[in-house]
Amino acid sequence: MELEVFDKSGSQTGKKVSLPDSVFGIEPNDHAIYLDVKQFLANQRQGTHKSKERAEIVGSTKKLKKQKGTGTARAGSIKSPVFRGGGRVFGPKPRDYSFKLNKKLKKLARKSALSYKASGSSIAILEDFTLDAPKTKEYASILKSLNFEGKKVLLVLPEADKSIILSVRNLPKSKVTTVDSLNTYDIMNADQLLVFENSIEKFSNF
Structure with a gap:
């Protein structure tokens, strides 16, 4: 699957990137997604009720x-x-709600979630950019130019960038992560994935 690359102004750059079918084109496994999301939510529970x-x-x-x-x-x-x-x-008594899942199952769940987003045209590729300082207004303008206002958007970076992370976290429906930190819950919870161009290379080892 090939996708157009957009710049910060929302215009097409003329470049295209190819999404690896081994990650974005598999037959989704719904049960794997269910288990991984269930584990994620269970791990968030404090379990201090008494x-x-x-x-x-x-x-x-x-x-x-x-x-x-x-x-x-x-x-x-x-x-x-x-x-x-x-x-x-x-x-109720204090208890630990967390449970373990096999790494292969969690990997399958992430790939399944990404395949759902790819088949639903919910992935957009953004040309890499940097910010000299945290500027929430600038990131908000990027979302507006891409017509993503009001949507839950997950920005996927190739590696952590402090300025971008601080800019994104002030927006209530926006979240930022790196390829290495992607989880099934965040993928499925987002209306739109906004992926940096250089992040695609890292998905080959996903």
Whole structure:
């Protein structure tokens, strides 16, 4: 698959780049994408939720009423879960939600996600540029010239560039990453991938 290369003004440069079919043209595996996204979201969870069970509640241990003859159910403690202010039955406890996946499966998931974006014409190639200093307004103007305003855009750099990263992160629907740091969730969550021209070479070893 060949794509046109655009410059910062949104105009075609006349150059074309070829996307490797081994990465952007495979048969997508939906289950691999599901597992990788599930793992990503699970790894974001803090898992610090906690509620008190009846043994952890501070309260009297005195028997509330006599065992028999009251006409209601027997009750032995104010800390029972059936009473207001009592402990919680099987409440949440701190835990680690993360789980492992095979590297080959995660690789397949990323390729599947990229293939979906390629088949949906959701990838645009941008001519490489640099910024002398962080300028969010300049990056916003690039998005406007490419008609990407209002879309969730993932900018893919060949390597980290501090000025560009600082410029992009102020925009609520924009995110920036490098080829080496790409993950399935970010790819699938974006409406549009904006890939630097020199990033394509790195996808051959993706």
